[in-house]
Amino acid sequence: MLEEEYQERRRLPPHLRTPAPAEAPFEYTLRDARAADLPAVREIYNHYVANSTVTFDEDAMTLKEWKAKFAYLTKLGMPFIVAESPSGQLLGYALVSPWKQKRAYRYTVENSIYLGPAATGKGLGRVLLAELIERSKAAGLKEMIAVIADQGAEASIALHEKFGFEEIGRMGRVGFKFDRWLGTILMQKALK
Template identity: 60%
Template sequence: MQFEPGDRRRVLPRHLRPQPAPDVFSFSIRPARAGDLPYVREIYNHFVSNSVVTLDERRSSIPYWREKFALLSKLGLPFLVAVSPAGVVIGYALAQPWAGKNAYRYTVEDSIYLGPGAGGKGLGAALLQALIDACEHLGIREMVAVISDTKAEASIRLHAKLGFVEAGRMGRVGHKFGRDLGTVYMRRALRPSRRRRLFGAISAR
């Protein structure tokens, strides 16, 4: 049977028409570079201005992030970024000293933030696991998370999923946007690697 051009019988039913391939959320995780800092700053400042996930009230500056980047580089602590296939930084995670006294040198505090629209897709778990792995390779023994007790349920769930347990709470230690805020402390014991090695790029698709 032949159809003439324009014959409506040539139009396939909707369920038989080729469907566009769904967008696949993909990313790679690698050590941060100096050129990533403006993107890291914007991700963090989004939460400073729009949430109580961080108790910072002042937007951070590029010099602030350059100083933090230099300090973590000097200490050899991991600072990771998640990058989209287009090269855009969509999240970051870092480990910083827990306290200034030398006896705390095997304990770090983690910090992890995802850009708008990047949550709920497995990126947070991948970033935090990469950070844990990097710290274990460096011989770190404990990782601590300090999380707001308000509007940060996703962060608490993420840390619990990766083996963190609640270690305590402090109420009304912060005040932001006209409300009193507390903090939740979570911790995870790490398994330090006997062999120190550099952490390389990690990809996920």
């Protein structure tokens, strides 16, 4: 018997076949970050620290550091949002932080968006950035800056371009991670 015939004979007739289970819809809710979210936020961020060049951090952030950052951003009234699955799993987060510490920069922020592995490629980054922009406008912020690695972050560049961010500059060889030099691309959007 030929292999093809054997395979054909092993198949059930269509009326007896069990359909493949449909993939569950990707569901989430967006909400303000809470202190209880910080362990999950830390895990998402530290995955990128250890495995990618999208952040130039080389050392994992501690929970103590995240708590301090959360308290600081809360004090300043800066948007910090999370996406949560129906089961309570944190899928990703987005926040803005002051661009520089000098008071004259107080209306300019830098954005950060990070997704957990289960949430990549499903459009959540786009949803988080849209919400972050709206909340930043509502907070009275005027300019948003994205600082994006010049290698391995093509999706982030494309996402920001779709939201009207324009490239305003590049800095070459300003970071050294994983035994190679990296640069950054600066993008900016006016929040009107």
